[in-house]
Amino acid sequence: KAGVxxxxxxxxxxRGQQVTLSCSPISGHRSVSWYQQTPGQGLQFLFEYFSExxxxxxxxxxxxxxxxxxxSRSEMNVSTLELGDSALYLCASSLGAxxxxxxxxxxxxxxxxx
Amino acid sequence: xxxxxxxxxxxxxxxxxxxxxxNHSTISGTDYIHWYRQxxxxxxxxxxxxxxxxxNNRMASLxxxxxxxxxxxxxxxxxxxxxxxxxxxxRDRTGANxxxxxxxxxxxxxP
Numbered sequence: 001k002a003g004v005x006x007x008x009x010x011x012x013x014x015r016g017q018q019v020t021l022s023c024s025p026i027s028g029h030r031s032v033s034w035y036q037q038t039p040g041q042g043l044q045f046l047f048e049y050f051s052e053x054x055x056x057x058x059x060x061x062x063x064x065x066x067x068x069x070x071x072s073r074s075e076m077n078v079s080t081l082e083l084g085d086s087a088l089y090l091c092a093s094s095l096g097a098x099x100x101x102x103x104x105x106x107x108x109x110x111x112x113x114x
Numbered sequence: 115x116x117x118x119x120x121x122x123x124x125x126x127x128x129x130x131x132x133x134x135x136x137n138h139s140t141i142s143g144t145d146y147i148h149w150y151r152q153x154x155x156x157x158x159x160x161x162x163x164x165x166x167x168x169x170n171n172r173m174a175s176l177x178x179x180x181x182x183x184x185x186x187x188x189x190x191x192x193x194x195x196x197x198x199x200x201x202x203x204x205r206d207r208t209g210a211n212x213x214x215x216x217x218x219x220x221x222x223x224x225p
Contacts, residue, residue: 004157033212043158043201043215056212090157092213100146100165103213105157 004106006091012112018079021109025072025093032074033103034066037088049074081113118202123220126192134187134219136202141182146205149176149187151198197223
């Protein structure tokens with residue numbers, strides 16, 4: 001079966017612009033999470049959606065937002081980009097919510113802000 | 115977030131077993147122990163998880179200490195494809211469905 005698909009794979013944006021990243025979870029998975037990975041901070045949780053509702057949010061500024069559609073696809077948006085937003089953004093999906101479920105990650109979107 | 119402690123790096127010879135340790139002395143009774151790994155240029159990959167009993171799957175085995183304060187991920191025969199950063203993660207009962215990734219253990223497999 002198809003895995004978690006993230007588009008685009010690579011993106012270059014200018015400081016001050018905004019960007020939207022897309023994630024298509026595994027068919028049947030209702031939970032979608034987003035993570036940011038940088039060399040300095042490692043993997044950090046951004047937010048998690050389940051059945052179109054944001055259930056949990058990490059410690060990121062309000063410039064980072066997301067949403068989930070009825071088909072479980074998710075998008076995250078970053079407004080007013082800063083150089084420090086350059087990172088690998090990873091999406092993960094899970095069949096259900098709760099601590100007994102594993103997550104399947106996509107390959108990520110590499111965002112470079114110049 | 116409940117914390118885990120892992121060695122920064124480990125080495126193994128190809129085709130030998132690898133035991134990756136993880137300490138989680140503050141684990142609570144209902145915390146699940148999850149392991150993920152991240153190969154170069156890829157997103158993290160789920161490996162295995164357990165609660166109290168040892169667990170086996172096609173990728174690895176998870177041995178959990180009787181007091182649950184530590185666990186060990188066992189790769190039975192390391193291959194070059196197993197070279198990755200391995201993360202030991204506790205998932206707690208707060209309902210916060212996020213994974214707290216620490217620094218993990220970088221496994222190097224020597225041919």
